[in-house]
Amino acid sequence: MIPDGADRDVDAELDRLTQRWHQLPLGQAVSAAEVVFAAAQALADATARAHGIPGMPLPRVHERDGPAIVMDQLSVTVFDATQAGVTDLADVLRRLRADLR
Numbered sequence: 001m002i003p004d005g006a007d008r009d010v011d012a013e014l015d016r017l018t019q020r021w022h023q024l025p026l027g028q029a030v031s032a033a034e035v036v037f038a039a040a041q042a043l044a045d046a047t048a049r050a051h052g053i054p055g056m057p058l059p060r061v062h063e064r065d066g067p068a069i070v071m072d073q074l075s076v077t078v079f080d081a082t083q084a085g086v087t088d089l090a091d092v093l094r095r096l097r098a099d100l101r
Contacts, residue, residue, distance in 0.1 A: 007082050013093035014078050020097050021071050032100055033067035036074055039096050043077035043086065050084035 024032065041058050048055035058077075062070045081089055 007089075009090040010078065010082055010093065013090045013097070014075060017093050017097045017100075018071055018075070020100050024100065026067075028100075029067040033062045033070050035099060036067075036070040036096065037062055039092065040070065040074040040077045043074070043081045043089075043092070046086045047077065047081045047084045050081075050086055 021029065021036070037058070037060065044058055045055040058073055061073075078089060078093070
């Protein structure tokens with residue numbers, strides 16, 4: 001997903017996190033959706049700061065469409081953050097994955 005060779009760790013961590021997310025029982029995913037959404041929002045805010053523009057709230061579609069959608073939101077915000085030069089993304093994803101255990 002992320003083309004730059006220097007960002008392979010980010011891509012690998014996102015893959016691991018996505019796999020872990022898909023292994024969660026539904027009840028646990030529902031409970032954890034807000035945590036993943038908050039991480040996506042934090043990355044969207046960091047990307048906006050990197051571009052010198054005000055952040056905007058992400059749509060809370062997981063409240064309507066279920067918890068699976070937050071991983072899509074996170075994937076998009078990770079890609080955008082990578083392109084904007086936001087640092088420590090692999091560590092953020094590792095910590096998030098650890099929180100899902």
